[in-house]
Amino acid sequence: MSDVLAVVDHRRGQLRDISFELISAGADLAADLGGSLHVAVISGDVEKFATELDREGVDTVYTVAHGEEFNHDVYVQAIEALFDELAPTAILMPNSVNGLDYAPAVANRLSLPLVTDAIGISYNETLSVAREMYGSKVETTVDVATEPFAVTIRGAEWPKAKGNGSAPVEPFEVSIDESAVRSTVTGFEEVGGGDVDITDADVLVSVGRGIEDEENIELIEELAAALGATLSSSRPIVDNGWLPKNRQVGQSGKVVTPDIYLAVGISGAVQHVAGMKGSDTIIAINTDPNAPIFDIADYGIVGDLFDVVPVLIDEFSS
């Protein structure tokens, strides 16, 4: 018993990137444990997925054909059955929205210790997991005293597994107790349509919590106009209803890759960075010199946006 079971993520017919990151993390951990990496794909076109998942480091792909889309009740039952069959030391799951919808239930059902949102995993007689706390202000190490254990991994922290493997594909029969399936997905909806497509913009001026008040949004609108840029924002601005959802950059909003991304009063939480780190040039204006946005910025001003922005508007209006 020293194997790893990694459960991949898919949505609407596509494997999500984190699936291949799970393979990388799982292969490393399996090597440390001296065991095999089993990859499980549950629901959807599992045969197609299995072919795509056969990358370097994968020892076996288990397919559970049941329904099309993600359902947590089905996932929990399937993983429980796989766990009973394979007796792995580790279950790796994605720290995605769907991962968080089933991983805690899996851990509870199987009485496993659970560490979520891992950004690093190492195993040397015991498991150590690196994760952040206090909105990325600090990193921590947590040690897990018992085996087996369950871990969810953050997206984009591990490389995507490459190459071609030669893993056998094993269809895995699970008799799903339908009476225990008490939620039903009735549809999907794309949100954030409307007047503007921020993913099209060459220059984005993006506003965050530092703007403090709804009435101050005007100042950033003025800046965007002066620069000939499009206005976008971080999550809190949309949560507050100060700008519509179609302006939101980040994990739950849009992923943007403009030539220039000017972040004004945005601290750079990981969920935001996931949506804009591919921008060519990143510029940040923030009062906090330790704000994580400066870690990925090319240029920056440590200062009060209410002092800096009016000057910048003047520079481009004259």
Place this chain on the structure above:
Amino acid sequence: MMKVLVTVKEVAEVEEDFVLDGTRIDDRFLEYDLNEWDDYAIETAVQLAEAGDDVEVVSATIGPERCEETIRMALAKGVDRGIRVWDDTLASVDLLDVNAKTEIFNAIIAEEEPDLILTGVQAHDDSFGATGVSVADAAGYEWAAVVNALDLDADAGVAHVRRELEGGVEELTDVELPAVLTIQTGINEPRYASLRGIRMAQRKEIAQQTLDDLGLDEGAVESQITLTDMYEPESESDVELFEGDADAAAASLASVLREKGVGAQ
């Protein structure tokens, strides 16, 4: 009659500059407040109470006496009564893991038998994002994680919810009651407590419970997970900072922007 339980947590915000003290942040640099996500969960519950005929909203937390202020604030916003779990055993635990929290809330659920349980998607401090779903499974409730819209049909025993997936996609899901929903920020606009609400909250009950009161022993909160290190992340920054006062810094930034073709007619 419907009962809604909201589990809440008081969390610490860290100041811009801080000092580490072993595996903790020195208390001088922490400011305590209601967890942001839980504020939205409370608002969701209070709105259900306002819309329904006979809805009781109960709030439960695990935490020391300091947290009474946070619970009191929830009461001032319209929660009917509070439960706070704490004792010496809990005070001695460094990191209360998901299983331990699940044991505690599960004991409260067995006592209260709520129809609906609301909690924030995650806590700002440790960001595990796991308690709600774990509690649901332990209590035999159905659940939905990361909910950003709720239409409750209590008579039919169904919650119609939207789950906020990545990339601007929402999943529409029907969840059978009783259920736990983890609430995402932005689902509503949390109210501020009114002066009248704050006055009324003074008379509302906050029941204090120990593990013993809940029928749990020390073993229930024994964590398999230990926090062994805390450190400031190494900055990989190669940012070029524009120095000087606002005028000088903005002028430097303006010239970089112009070089890159911004503002060119």
